[in-house]
């Protein structure tokens with residue numbers, strides 16, 4: 001059940017591989033770590049490959065991102081279960097900052113934005129990343145995250161408000177202008 | 180339109196997801212509501228910051244290479260190397276297993292449509308359980324504690340066992356609602372993959388396991404002693420079948 005014949009493999013390469021960036025981006029922001037995102041995105045692509053025969057056609061990016069999102073949640077459930085328990089009014093503690101990535105961020109405004117995004121609860125973060133960085137429609141976001149469209153809307157409005165207040169904190173406006 | 184209600188609408192308007200009629204109506208509202216205009220500016224600031232800061236994480240070249248390498252090992256034209264030989268053997272075994280299961284499905288009493296719908300509902304419930312937020316339930320690896328908690332809330336009694344020695348560690352239990360009735364859910368973990376076993380009372384006769392997959396999750400469903408079980412996970416189907424055997428032989 002795990003093998004793909006040559007024709008399906010070609011189809012997979014043509015349809016799915018162009019969305020590896022989207023897969024990695026979603027995993028990176030859900031897991032708040034590039035290193036973990038590399039592992040989990042690879043696992044998700046492998047899983048997508050296994051289920052490719054089940055793909056009925058349609059929005060292949062949404063189909064792939066749904067698998068990525070589910071794989072991320074399983075991974076978090078195993079490795080950082082408390083992160084998924086975060087209530088929506090709470091903020092997450094930032095991941096340890098001394099990763100090569102955050103040190104490489106020369107721009108302080110970008111660093112602050114990264115932190116602000118990473119402290120959002122997982123669901124709000126997913127919805128915001130899918131909308132603003134991936135340009136997904138509400139319908140696509142609902143399909144990817146398995147939440148109703150009404151919840152997509154309210155999550156998005158709360159996520160934007162939270163991010164906005166983090167961005168306009170005193171002392172931050174100058175940094176934003178420098179972006 | 181009142182502004183309380185508009186809090187969310189602003190975002191829908193900002194994302195161009197309002198219907199044409201609502202969109203026109205909202206534009207009128209904007210003409211004399213400075214609060215909404217300010218909120219729109221805030222949306223703009225957030226979008227602008229996110230997009231101009233180049234925080235989109237592009238896949239590293241190594242990941243692209245690894246994925247292509249994975250793909251190549253999936254292709255039937257690959258050389259018949261030693262590790263792959265095992266890989267193919269496992270694939271053939273899995274295929275055989277599924278074929279047998281599918282064969283059994285054909286003898287099911289209920290229609291495939293019903294089964295598909297039910298599977299959809301169960302997979303949704305499984306997905307819900309992976310969402311953040313508090314779950315009503317009990318976290319314990321002690322089968323007696325989980326059973327006691329569930330028995331007090333259900334109209335039927337079920338056996339609850341921890342199969343940690345067999346590789347299925349009991350994580351706890353909870354209640355869920357499906358098709359308007361309460362169902363028990365036992366949560367196990369298999370090599371890091373959460374498995375939900377949904378359990379409810381049925382009048383239907385016993386069945387052998389049937390399997391399927393949906394949205395990247397697999398399920399195995401069976402009935403025994405007027406109780407229906409459905410195990411769902413992103414773990415391998417073979418693992419779900421193992422758990423089915425453990426549960427069936429312990430009940």
Ligand SMILES: [Zn+2]
Pocket residue numbers: 181182185208212213214215
């Ligand atoms: Zn207004």
